[in-house]
Amino acid sequence: MAGNNYGTLYRVTTFGESHGEALGGIIDGCPSGIQLDLDAIQFEMSRRKPGQSAIVTQRKEPDDVQFLSGIFEGKTTGTPIGFIIPNTNQKSDDYSHIKDNYRPSHADYVYEKKYGVRDYRGGGRSSARETASRVVAGAIAKQMLPEIKINAYVSSVGPIFLEKPYQELDFSKTESNPVRCPDSASAVIMEEYIREIRKQGDTVGGTVTCVIQNVPIGLGEPVFDKLHAELGKAMLSINAVKGFEFGSGFCGSKMKGSEHNDLYNPDGTTRTNLSGGIQGGISNGMDIYFRVAFKPVATIMQKQESLDNKGNITEMTGKGRHDPCVVPRAVPIVEAMAAIVLADFYLLNKTYL
Numbered sequence: 001m002a003g004n005n006y007g008t009l010y011r012v013t014t015f016g017e018s019h020g021e022a023l024g025g026i027i028d029g030c031p032s033g034i035q036l037d038l039d040a041i042q043f044e045m046s047r048r049k050p051g052q053s054a055i056v057t058q059r060k061e062p063d064d065v066q067f068l069s070g071i072f073e074g075k076t077t078g079t080p081i082g083f084i085i086p087n088t089n090q091k092s093d094d095y096s097h098i099k100d101n102y103r104p105s106h107a108d109y110v111y112e113k114k115y116g117v118r119d120y121r122g123g124g125r126s127s128a129r130e131t132a133s134r135v136v137a138g139a140i141a142k143q144m145l146p147e148i149k150i151n152a153y154v155s156s157v158g159p160i161f162l163e164k165p166y167q168e169l170d171f172s173k174t175e176s177n178p179v180r181c182p183d184s185a186s187a188v189i190m191e192e193y194i195r196e197i198r199k200q201g202d203t204v205g206g207t208v209t210c211v212i213q214n215v216p217i218g219l220g221e222p223v224f225d226k227l228h229a230e231l232g233k234a235m236l237s238i239n240a241v242k243g244f245e246f247g248s249g250f251c252g253s254k255m256k257g258s259e260h261n262d263l264y265n266p267d268g269t270t271r272t273n274l275s276g277g278i279q280g281g282i283s284n285g286m287d288i289y290f291r292v293a294f295k296p297v298a299t300i301m302q303k304q305e306s307l308d309n310k311g312n313i314t315e316m317t318g319k320g321r322h323d324p325c326v327v328p329r330a331v332p333i334v335e336a337m338a339a340i341v342l343a344d345f346y347l348l349n350k351t352y353l
Helices: 038-048 092-098 108-115 128-144 171-176 184-199 227-236 249-254 327-350
Strands: 011-016 022-028 081-086 149-157 206-213 241-246 288-294 303-308 313-317
Touching (some): 011 128, 038 327, 081 128, 128 327, 149 171, 171 184, 206 327, 227 241, 227 288, 227 327, 241 249, 288 327
Antiparallel strands (some): 011 022, 022 081, 241 288, 303 313
């Protein structure tokens, strides 16, 4: 299986399966001498971990990170940073009913056809649990770039949208509710909706918006390595993501150029920011903002048709511990992938000096 690493200079490789002994990763290219706040890294892991509230999967995992290399006396040494995250609460028997069946809208069928074998216990490598390793790498990337502020939040759940622009939100309130929506009134409605969906044995999708502030001018390479192209790739690599738009996004396609152009101020900033902080694939110093769409979790606690490995259409009902809505736990993952992209471009920019 290829495709287990990301980045050019800040390079992240992840390994492990949902129901194996551990997940883990290797971070190559992290500069030496960075004083790491290990508690801050663990905090990011706690934001992503299962079992943190009543509206997420009830799998209980502490997601404690164990660093194996690359850190001495609290500082990075410049050598590869190796780490593992032990799996301590697997319940593989929950998946015995799908040993010979392919779940609708999961990776089961294509994994078996491509590789000739699949780990049916929780999806193995295709499980969203793989993203735990990304959060570790992203937390370290954030500490590489402390002046850059990355804030993601839930902006919609199903048909419920947070209509306020991000400039009117207080990002410090994002962690004040289990939905991770910084608008308390919208968060209550979203949480009630997720609870109702869960009672129905169903799931629902949503969107996560991310705002990146204090980005220096010049990150990103023209043509194939545009900053927004790499952000798009990073976001679309996250499990369950079905869409990505930045700046004016699809709404911009409805506008005229006279409406959409961001006119300059004398200092080089712009009066509006429909470009989303990126022009010509390069950051322009304005806020970068984008939105990521997540599909409903494919495992539902309702009867539905499935396919077995003999070609028979069968009936099955989901079992085990699953999120009724993935977006609250996706917030730190979106932030982590954004941080990894920015760290990589930051290091690439230093090669010009």
